[in-house]
Structures are given as structure tokens and as C-alpha cells.
């Protein structure tokens with residue numbers, strides 16, 4: 001906290017639609033007089049000794065402020081450097097990715113009452129980046145699962161379940177096939193559960209969860225799902241689809257010290273620079289950030305204005321929600337709906 005009562009937060013605007021949706025957040029925050037001062041940083045990757053590295057000023061800013069809001073970062077395919085998202089997660093050891101997904105009242109989808117939360121292991125699994133060619137035409141990709149990383153994300157899941165008043169953890173896995181790797185995730189969960197006698201622990205196979213979540217998402221409203229990295233990636237996009245798409249779902253990357261909040265979606269190169277992007281996911285991510293900082297009243301105010309705007313009709317919604325509004329028109333309406 002600064003001496004003038006404000007808080008400084010690192011802002012990574014990101015690529016593609018990142019600057020447009022970040023501008024919406026900045027405009028709405030200043031209109032709502034939220035006590036946040038943004039510290040923008042550049043995270044254009046540096047290749048040092050063949051390793052993708054974050055610029056030091058960005059690292060220093062995040063370590064100083066402890067909280068960052070981040071737009072999407074594009075990952076060039078086949079250019080030889082690691083995804084900047086992965087680099088950020090590794091640099092700050094952001095071991096748990098919390099992804100809530102809630103139906104938006106006033107925006108109809110085939111499902112009502114979706115209210116799920118999924119915690120994704122964020123540092124290893126299929127994302128450990130260990131791949132090699134054995135002989136031409138044969139490649140191997142290593143899925144790395146360790147007990148310490150599993151324990152960290154699972155313990156976070158139990159704590160989170162308690163904190164939101166849903167004392168029920170559901171571990172989603174495929175230990176029927178990946179007996180050792182997912183098996184370790186499962187056995188670690190059983191061990192951690194001994195420390196939480198008041199929290200129920202259940203297990204479900206990933207394919208079964210996919211079927212049941214799309215058949216009736218309301219079955220998952222009272223549990224906190226915890227799962228390995230790739231499963232969490234896929235299941236959270238699937239959950240986004242249930243409520244109206246990627247333009248709506250927020251997330252928080254949580255570490256011991258630092259946390260970085262970001263939309264689930266990517267840089268949306270197909271609509272970048274056209275003023276069409278929906279800033280809702282980044283705005284709701286920023287509300288998760290405000291609650292993490294105990295600025296609950298500010299979070300409630302922004303969230304209410306965003307939801308009211310979406311519910312107010314297609315003329316005030318962006319194209320991904322079958323609306324006709326530009327990013328800036330949507331932003332103006334959110335500002336007008338601030339109470």
C-alpha cells in the first residue's frame with residue numbers, strides 16, 4: 001500500500017487484443033475511482049543463452065508489487081522459444097491456476113446456473129516442455145508429475161474449498177491409464193486430505209467429468225475441481241463454452257508470494273486492433289485480483305456494472321456475445337452503470 005492509500009499493481013498489457021482490453025480496464029478503474037495505480041511493464045522475451053527470459057524490470061516490478069494483471073501473450077509456434085506464459089508461471093512459481101465459471105444472468109446459453117470452479121496445476125505435467133525426437137518420425141513428450149507440485153496445488157485446492165464455503169474437493173484424473181503419473185496425483189490427494197477432515201474428497205475420471213459437465217453442469221456447483229495441467233486447460237475452455245465463451249472467464253495464477261490475474265483466453269489475432277474484443281474476462285480477472293487484495297467493495301462495484309451492461313441487451317454486448325457493441329461502447333456503458 002502506498003502512503004496516499006493507493007496500491008500499485010503491475011500491468012502486462014499483452015499482445016493482440018491485450019492493449020484494447022487493458023485500456024477498457026484502465027478507463028473503468030479510473031471512472032470507478034478504484035485505488036489502484038498501474039505500473040505497465042514490457043515482457044517482450046529475451047533469448048539469453050538459448051533460454052527465454054523475462055526482462056529484469058518486469059521481474060522486479062512483479063516482485064515489488066506482488067500482484068499483477070496480465071493481458072494475453074501470443075506464443076509464436078515453432079520459433080524456438082518457450083511460451084512467455086509458461087516462463088511467467090515458472091519465474092514466480094505460480095503453482096495453482098484458479099478458474100471460476102459462472103452463468104451470466106441476462107445472457108442466455110443452453111445452460112442456466114453454471115457455477116463451477118476448477119484449479120489447474122500450473123507448472124508441470126504435459127507443459128514441462130520436455131520433448132525430443134528419438135529418430136526422424138518418432139518423437140517423445142514427457143509428462144512430468146512430481147509429488148511436491150501435486151501436493152502444493154492440491155493443498156491450495158483444499159484451502160480454497162474451505163475459503164469459499166464449498167468443502168468438497170473433486171480430483172479429476174486419468175489414473176486408469178496413466179497409472180504412475182496421475183496415480184501419484186491421486187495418492188497425494190488422499191494424503192493431503194488427512195489434514196482436512198472437514199473437507200470431502202472425491203475422484204472422477206476425466207472422460208466421465210467431460211460427459212457429466214456438459215450434460216448437467218449444475219452437478220458441479222458444490223465442488224472445487226482440482227486437476228493436472230492439460231486437463232485443467234481443456235476443461236476450463238469447455239466450461240467457458242457452457243456460459244458463452246472465452247470472452248467471459250477470468251483466472252488467477254497463484255503462488256506463495258506473487259499472484260498474476262489474467263483472462264483465460266489468448267490474444268485473439270483474428271479480431272485484434274479492430275475494437276471488437278470483449279474486455280469482460282480481463283475485467284472479471286481484475287475483480288478476482290481486487291478480492292485477493294481485500295478490496296471487495298471495489299470488486300463488487302465493477303462486477304455489478306459489467307453484468308448489468310451484458311444483461312442490458314445486444315446493442316451493449318460485443319460480437320462474441322452476439323452483440324453489436326465495440327469495445328469502447330461496451331466500456332462507456334460499464335462506466336455509465338457504475339453505482
Ligand code: NAD
Pocket residue numbers: 017071072073074075076085246247262263264265266267268269270271276277278279280281318320
Ligand atoms: P484465443 O483465445 O486467442 O482465440 C480463440 C477464439 O476466441 C478466437 O476466435 C477469438 O477471436 C475469440 N476470443 C478470445 N478472446 C476474446 C475476447 N476477449 N473477445 C472476443 N472474442 C475473443 O485462442 P488462439 O487463437 O488459440 O490463440 C491465439 C494466441 O494466444 C496464441 O499465440 C496462443 O498461444 C495465445 N494464448 C495465450 C494465452 C495467455 O496469454 N494466457 C492463453 C491462450 C492462448
